[in-house]
Structures are given as C-alpha cells and as structure tokens.
Amino acid sequence: MKLxxxxxxxxxxxxxxxxxxxxxxxxxxxxxxxxxAVSMGMAVTFVMTITAAVTWLIYHLILVPFNVVILxxxxxxxxxxxxxxxVEMFIRKISKPLYDTLGIYLPLITTNxxxxxxxxxxxxxxxxxxxxxxxxxxxxxxxxxxLVIMAGIREELELANVPKHFQGAGITMIVAxxxxxxxxGFAGLISI
Amino acid sequence: xxxKATLMREYAKGLWDENPVLISLLGLCPTxxxxxxxINGIAMxxxxxxxxxxxxxxxxxIRKVIPHQVRIASYIVVIATFVTVADRFLAAFTPEISKAxxxxxxxxVVNCLILGRQEAFSSKNSPGxxxxxxxxMGTGFLLVLFVLGAIRELLGSGSILNxxxxxxxxxxxxxxxxxxxxFLTLGLLIGxxxxxxxxxxxx
Amino acid sequence: MNxxxxxxxxxxxxxxxxxxxxxxWDGYTAPxxxxxxxxxLRQAVGDVLPAHEDYEKVEADGMTFYVGKExxxxxxxxxxxxxxxxxxxxxMMVGMRPDFSEITGxxxxxxxxxxxxxxxxxxxxxxxxxxxxxxxxxxxxxxQPKIEALKNQAPQNDNExxxxxxxxxxxxxxxxxxxxxxxxARKKYNSTKEQVS
Numbered sequence: 163m164k165l166x167x168x169x170x171x172x173x174x175x176x177x178x179x180x181x182x183x184x185x186x187x188x189x190x191x192x193x194x195x196x197x198x199a200v201s202m203g204m205a206v207t208f209v210m211t212i213t214a215a216v217t218w219l220i221y222h223l224i225l226v227p228f229n230v231v232i233l234x235x236x237x238x239x240x241x242x243x244x245x246x247x248x249v250e251m252f253i254r255k256i257s258k259p260l261y262d263t264l265g266i267y268l269p270l271i272t273t274n275x276x277x278x279x280x281x282x283x284x285x286x287x288x289x290x291x292x293x294x295x296x297x298x299x300x301x302x303x304x305x306x307x308x309l310v311i312m313a314g315i316r317e318e319l320e321l322a323n324v325p326k327h328f329q330g331a332g333i334t335m336i337v338a339x340x341x342x343x344x345x346x347g348f349a350g351l352i353s354i
Numbered sequence: 355x356x357x358k359a360t361l362m363r364e365y366a367k368g369l370w371d372e373n374p375v376l377i378s379l380l381g382l383c384p385t386x387x388x389x390x391x392x393i394n395g396i397a398m399x400x401x402x403x404x405x406x407x408x409x410x411x412x413x414x415x416i417r418k419v420i421p422h423q424v425r426i427a428s429y430i431v432v433i434a435t436f437v438t439v440a441d442r443f444l445a446a447f448t449p450e451i452s453k454a455x456x457x458x459x460x461x462x463v464v465n466c467l468i469l470g471r472q473e474a475f476s477s478k479n480s481p482g483x484x485x486x487x488x489x490x491m492g493t494g495f496l497l498v499l500f501v502l503g504a505i506r507e508l509l510g511s512g513s514i515l516n517x518x519x520x521x522x523x524x525x526x527x528x529x530x531x532x533x534x535x536x537f538l539t540l541g542l543l544i545g546x547x548x549x550x551x552x553x554x555x556x557x
Numbered sequence: 558m559n560x561x562x563x564x565x566x567x568x569x570x571x572x573x574x575x576x577x578x579x580x581x582w583d584g585y586t587a588p589x590x591x592x593x594x595x596x597x598l599r600q601a602v603g604d605v606l607p608a609h610e611d612y613e614k615v616e617a618d619g620m621t622f623y624v625g626k627e628x629x630x631x632x633x634x635x636x637x638x639x640x641x642x643x644x645x646x647x648x649m650m651v652g653m654r655p656d657f658s659e660i661t662g663x664x665x666x667x668x669x670x671x672x673x674x675x676x677x678x679x680x681x682x683x684x685x686x687x688x689x690x691x692x693x694x695x696x697x698x699x700x701q702p703k704i705e706a707l708k709n710q711a712p713q714n715d716n717e718x719x720x721x722x723x724x725x726x727x728x729x730x731x732x733x734x735x736x737x738x739x740x741x742a743r744k745k746y747n748s749t750k751e752q753v754s
Binding site for chain 2: 180181182183184185186187190232233234235236239240243272273274275277278279282283286325326327328331332333334335336338339340342343346
C-alpha cells in the first residue's frame with residue numbers, strides 16, 4: 163500500500179515537472195512532438211529507475227558508513243553522468259531500434275535536474291531501497307505524462323494564432339501554468 | 355579605452371541582451387521553484403552567482419591542463435564542490451533560508467546556466483574575462499529571480515520582502531505563490547521582454 | 558604522457574582537491590548546523606511542555622521521547638508525530654502529561670500544505686488576535702477516546718477541536734496523525750517503564 167502511495171504521489175500528486183519544476187529544460191525543448199516526447203519520457207524513466215537504485219546503494223553503503231555525506235552532491239552527479247554513458251553503450255549493444263529511439267536523448271539527461279532531484283528527494287524522505295526504486299519509476303512516469311500532454315497541446319498550438327511576442331517559450335510557460343492548475347486538482351489524493 | 359569598453363560589455367551582456375533566463379531560457383527549474391517570495395529569489399540568485407563565478411574562475415585557470423574528453427566531468431566536479439560549499443554555508447549561517455530553498459540548493463549543480471557558461475566561455479577565455487562574464491550572468495539571473503519573486507509575493511501575499519504593501523482590502527491571489535503562478539508569471543515576463551526587445555530594435 | 562593516463566590523472570587530482578576542500582569545510586560548518594538543530598529541538602520541546610528545568614532523551618522501542626524534568630519529577634513527555642497531510646508529510650512535536658491524559662501543547666515543525674489554506678494549521682494571518690488559534694485548541698485537550706475535529710461548529714467536549722474552514726482535510730489529517738501517534742507513544746513509553754521497574 164505504501165509503495166502504491168509513493169508511486170501515485172510521485173507520478174501525479176507531486177508531479178516532478180508541474181509541482182517541483184524539475185526537468186523543465188527538456189520540458190520546453192523536447193515537447194514539440196508527441197512521438198519524441200514519448201521517447202524522451204521513456205529514456206528518463208529508464209535512467210531514473212536505475213539512478214534511484216544506484217544512488218541509494220552509494221548513499222547507504224558508502225557515504226553514511228564512511229561518514230562522508232558531504233560528498234553527496236559530487237558523487238551523485240558523477241554517478242549519474244557515468245550511468246547515462248553506460249546505459250547508452252548498453253542500449254547500443256543490445257538493441258539497434260531501441261538505440262535509434264532513445265539514443266539521441268540520453269546525453270541530454272545528465273543535466274536534467276529531474277534525475278539529480280530524484281536522488282536527493284529519495285534521500286531526504288528516508289526511503290528504503292525498494293521504495294526508492296518505486297519512487298524513481300513513479301517520477302519517470304509523471305515526467306512522461308507531463309511531457310506527452312504538453313506535446314499534444316503544442317501540436318495543436320501550431321495551428322493557433324498566438325500573439326507574436328509569446329510564441330515559443332512564453333506560451334509554453336502559460337500552457338504549463340494551466341496544466342499545473344489542473345494537476346493541483348489531484349492534491350489530497352494521497353491522504354485518502 | 356576600447357579594451358575597457360569590451361570588458362564592461364563582458365559583464366553587461368548577461369544583464370539583458372544575453373540574459374540567462376529571459377533570452378537563453380537556462381536555469382528555469384530554480385527560477386520557477388523558489389520564487390514564491392522575493393527573499394527566496396535573492397538568496398537563490400546569490401548562491402547561484404557565487405557558484406558560477408567561482409567555478410568560472412577556477413575552470414578558466416586550469417582550462418589548459420584539462421583533457422578535452424573529460425572536460426564535462428571535470429566541470430561537474432568543480433561545480434558540485436562549490437555547490438556543496440554554498441549549501442553548507444546557508445545551512446550553518448542562514449538556516450531559515452536554507453530550509454525554505456530546501457533541495458533546490460543542491461540542484462544548482464545541474465543548473466544548465468552554470469555548465470553552459472563553462473562550456474561556452476570559461477573554457478576559452480582568461481580568468482579575468484570569465485570572472486566578469488560569470489558575474490554578469492549571475493547578476494542577470496539574480497535580477498530575474500528577484501523580479502519574479504517580488505511580483506509573485508506581491509500578488510500572492512500582498513507584501514514584498516515581508517513588508518505589507520497591499521492592505522486588508524486586498525484578497526491575496528493564492529495561485530501566485532503556488533506552482534501555476536510561477537509558470538504564468540514567467541511566461542508573461544518572457545513575452546514582455548520580447549516586446550521590449552522589439553521596441554528597442556525598432557528605435 | 559598518453560591521453561588516457563592524463564585524463565585519469567587530471568580527474569583524480571580534481572576530485573581529490575575537491576574532497577579535501579569539502580572535508581575541511583565540513584569540519585567548520587557541521588558543528589554550527591548541529592547546534593542549530595539542537596536549538597530548534599530545544600525550542601520545540603520547550604513550546605509544547607509545561608514549564609520545566611531540563612529535558613532528557615529517552616529511546617523506547619524505536620521512538621524517541623523528550624522527558625521534561627522539574628527537579629526529579631517528570632512534568633511532561635514530548636514526542637514527534639509524523640504522518641500524511643493534504644499534500645505531503647506533516648511533522649509535529651506533541652507535549653503530554655506524564656500519564657498521557659492530556660495534551661500540553663502542539664507545535665507544527667514541517668508541513669507542505671496549501672499556502673493560505675492548509676498552512677493555517679501553523680499560523681492563520683486572518684485571525685489577528687490569535688494567529689495560532691488552531692494549535693492552541695490542542696492545549697488541555699483530553700484525547701479520550703480520541704480527538705475529534707468538528708466542522709463549522711464550536712467544540713462542546715474536551716476531546717473536540719474546530720476544523721479550519723477551507724482546510725478540513727488538513728485539520729482532520731493533524732487530528733488523525735495525533736490520534737495514532739498518541740496511541741503508539743502511550744504503548745511504547747509504558748512498555749519500557751515496565752521493563753525498567
């Protein structure tokens with residue numbers, strides 16, 4: 163039950179993009195087409211799940227026992243950067259089609275704050291190993307959800323008559339604001 | 355004189371013409387997340403300025419010894435080090451602000467603004483110029499965060515920097531200090547800056 | 558020197574310098590951060606317990622109690638109550654009489670409720686005379702059989718409080734968290750006392 167709550171909370175109620183503002187850069191950059199939004203979302207979910215597991219192990223098996231929690235940020239970001247590289251090499255080895263879909267998005271993920279944010283939040287909330295992984299999957303699904311909805315709206319926006327000065331980033335922010343308003347309706351779900 | 359003018363320019367470009375938030379759309383996560391009050395915006399702006407200035411100076415000083423293949427990893431380590439320093443400083447000396455900013459302080463590590471300046475500027479220029487460039491970018495970032503925070507605080511709580519501006523007659527717009535308010539205000543600010551730039555180009 | 562050797566050397570050097578800088582910085586700031594944490598704790602315990610000279614920390618079955626002492630006599634017991642609110646976790650410090658018969662004070666330490674509505678569980682700026690009216694209601698409350706939150710009506714019995722208009726879920730969440738935390742605390746604290754005696 164608790165795992166389910168963590169998942170719903172990360173994916174919907176406290177959506178990473180719309181209520182924590184994490185991963186905004188790809189949100190603005192890659193949300194022009196639904197198909198690329200889906201691929202990016204999958205790549206992020208994949209990396210998030212692995213990151214959640216690995217950073218948990220590093221934090222609880224290395225940083226805490228050796229009393230070097232101060233190195234948390236340095237080690238997390240290095241681990242994420244190398245993980246992304248490994249995942250990229252791994253995917254290229256096992257599946258060509260998968261690499262063609264996800265490959266170009268992987269390098270962008272290193273500086274996606276949603277990934278580091280996930281690792282930091284999981285530590286802050288004192289999640290256990292399994293909980294962290296579920297949290298990672300939930301956050302990834304929530305990211306994908308926001309990205310795909312946004313891309314759907316932006317495809318329609320192409321046809322709309324947007325005031326000149328708001329084209330591009332301006333209207334994206336305003337649409338995101340409306341989406342965030344809609345997602346606020348989910349608040350309170352987790353206490354039921 | 356010509357040289358001096360360009361140095362000035364190195365600093366000033368970050369304030370408006372190449373403003374990291376409004377023009378380059380970098381560092382949006384903290385911009386949106388912590389600007390529910392003016393003071394949080396200022397604290398975040400200062401912390402980011404500190405990190406980008408220190409990292410730029412260090413990286414441009416050692417730019418010649420860093421092999422090309424590991425440059426990004428080296429930048430990240432340097433940046434993460436300064437972020438940890440800033441984070442612990444806030445926690446030790448201004449605990450209230452540290453609590454309000456929460457995990458968004460460590461997230462300065464992945465602020466694309468900082469990594470972007472290293473890749474685009476510090477890795478190619480002298481420490482002095484990198485210092486000015488980073489200081490300008492930091493100031494530009496700080497200004498936007500302060501303006502955004504002030505607008506949201508004024509409309510959402512009726513005050514600026516905790517001084518009540520709007521009296522009892524004002525019904526605070528709660529939504530402004532909630533996440534949607536952040537997106538809406540930034541969207542309008544970006545539109546406004548596009549409009550101003552166009553007016554300037556015409557003039 | 559070949560490139561990969563140089564790569565490794567440079568990265569190792571940078572990381573080592575970074576580690577050195579950070580560990581000395583840690584040595585300087587860690588005591589200050591710890592001191593602030595202790596002060597916050599002392600203040601929270603002081604807020605919720607009746608007047609006491611000092612408090613001592615007692616661990617019981619995985620739960621921490623802060624036992625307020627006046628000389629040798631125990632005047633009250635404080636402990637943390639943590640649970641889910643409207644949008645996320647609420648952490649509170651609760652003070653009670655030593656026999657858990659009555660609440661002596663409540664202080665909300667951390668919450669992420671909706672600004673302007675749910676945050677009234679901490680302070681309510683619309684109530685000018687007493688912004689802390691919500692937590693003040695808990696002072697002297699008797700959690701028997703359990704605390705109840707009433708909607709839109711003034712409390713009649715001494716186990717009832719009035720919920721915040723517009724934030725019923727947050728108010729109910731506070732009450733639910735308290736009810737279960739008090740129940741647990743009573744069991745755990747009493748079980749260790751029996752073992753000692």
